[in-house]
Amino acid sequence: MDMRFSPEELAFRDEVREFIASNYPQELKGGARRSRGEMSKEDILRWHRILYKKGWIVPHWPVEYGGTGWTITQRYIWNEENARAETSPLLPFGLSMVGPVIYTFGNEEQKKRFLPGILSGDDWWCQGYSEPGSGSDLASLRTKAVRAKNEKDGDHYIVNGGKTWTTLAQFADWMFCLVRTDPNAKAQEGISFLLIDMKTPGITVRPIITMDGAHEVNEVFLEDVKVPAENLIGEENKGWTYAKFLLGNERSGIAGVARSKKAIERLKNIANAELIDGAPLMKTDEFSRKVAELEIDLSALEVTELRTLAAESKGRGPGPEASILKIKGTEIQQRITELAVEAVGNYAMVQAPRMEATGNEFVPGPDYSTGTAQDYFNMRKTSIYGGSNEIQHNIIAKMVLGL
């Protein structure tokens, strides 16, 4: 057993650090703190395009599709360095979700057609899984796709139904979508995985504003939407297999250890600047203990993640243990934002202006206090999405403990 980096790994770290330092856009510094619902499409894509040019956009993909061939440790270092520099996170929908599904289950034609746009960032993807009646119980989804063939339109599906909570669908060019193709089969067996061009007639996107005031999620209505049959991934009615494969990928990135480390550093800076009776808040027993507990939980999670990664590098895929990363990772993220609200005291009450604000709004208090409460409210989503934390507990109970 060894947890230290080798000299080659350290050299790699320096190379990465130097690359980020000289290439990450100055104007986006600190952008990682802003929720995505507050950033423009181009802002979100800036870093993506730079990494694409460098050839570092998908370190986790096989080399033949554009991957870097890095070891698991190098990928870990890459994540660490990005978090350290607070680069804005890349959108997972193309790079971590649908991309791997396409190169794993798609045909040659589909790989040629879709992978380049995912890599370059020219195609913005969104995830059409959840429906109003199907959240935790995703397999109950009802959006219907009926296959039809005629002279004029060729082989195609007609899709009817609706998706909800679709993150950043307002910017999307494409949606990967779970649809029901066999209403008579068992719930999991009649589902297909379809790629839908968001410009197709019959699609309406309606914003949902979250309690922190952000426009991050949407409802997507699908009314007689015509989708060419060549946009079906894999086999008809086998979509659940691909969906589960994708969710496994989603979970392993969700622990967010490196970014939480940085967030704790930020929290400590706040607590050092905030004074109680003239002395830093960070020096009080109550607060420093809470931060210490957080750090200890985070280091446990970090090693748990490393153990998971090490197992993965030996060819074992992310098993149900990945649920530990989701549960603990999100709890820690939420506690950090909660402590930040505590740390800034009275100025936590201030509503920070939204992106679309004129810039003339008055925002009182130190810079670090702006938006702390909104971050806290926004982060409540992390224990709900990607399979709620209750569902993750159920997975561990069933799959690991055998209950």
Place this chain on the structure above:
Amino acid sequence: MDFSFTEEQTLLRNTVQSLLADKYDFDTRRKVTKTADGWRPEMWAQFAELGLLAAPFSEELGGLGGGAIENMIVMEEFGRHLVVEPYVETVVIAGGFLREGGTAAQQEALIPGIVGGETVWAFAYAEPQGRYNLADLTTTAKKDGSGYTINGYKAVVLGAPWAQKLIVTARTSGGQRDRDGVSVFIVDKSAAGVSTRDYPTVDGRRASEITFENVKVGADALIGAEGKGLPLVEKITDEAIAALSAEAIGCMKELNTATVEYCKTRKQFGVPIGKFQVLQHRMVDMFMAHEQSVSMTYMVNLKLGESDVERTKAAAGAKVQIGKAGRFVGQQAVQLHGGMGMTDELNVGHYFKRLTMIDTQFGNVDHQLKRYSEAA
């Protein structure tokens, strides 16, 4: 031992309930908080008309003869409707200062404006460096002839954009955090040298940063004895804490009702999600958190008149309880509503935000725990 309400108190509750049911549904409230003003002066006028603004004042002061329990009743109902109008600031705090520390002349001149709904007040006490320490003041009031000249800066003064008058704490002597040397003043917001910068708060209200630059007030602006204001400030903020506790139990009650209702009707995996035992136990914990908070709210409201130590323990204890319970109930209500709980459209997130801010107001859990253990 008797925890029942009098007939008058029940009547008061019914009055508030029917007014708010009628005029303060969630959608209306949401629209109002998004207007430029952010509140409804006509609601304030209605409160006055129905006697709510008079409820806690004695009859000699032109009130209806109630006290803390009346405030508690009003505030619990206000909490259930997320009322933004500045009852705590005007009736509980400014009213409290005038009742406890005002001269007969001040009471005669100013209480009718509160009772009648003509004057709205705000409490300018916190400063950026002071956090929750009521004595940590850099704002000064210097003797100037028979009056005073005030200089300083006050942070996050809730309700100030709506107010005409301010209660201002300032140092007339002593070092920055001394208990002695704190004085309390009445200042017109329109007085020369007072400047305000207004902004919205995350719970849908409004606040201001206020600068005092050579603001001249007369000797009659002083409430209580010069330099001896801190005990009064502590007493009145405890009264405000008692009122906020009541508001918080109103918020929690609505969240718990909404959550239980939602879990009975929302179906996943073919059953109402309330059938999952883990969620049932969570809702039981939410229920208990609310009940414990009701108990502490009753206690603090009943103990406001006791010795400083008893009152401090009751207020700090209540604030700790509602701070923790409010967080727990708020977070769980959002969680159990799933994606719906995250939306601006649903009231759940708004109660959660208000409860979060109640924890911050007048000192969060850590601050009040410390205060409790120092008093005990």
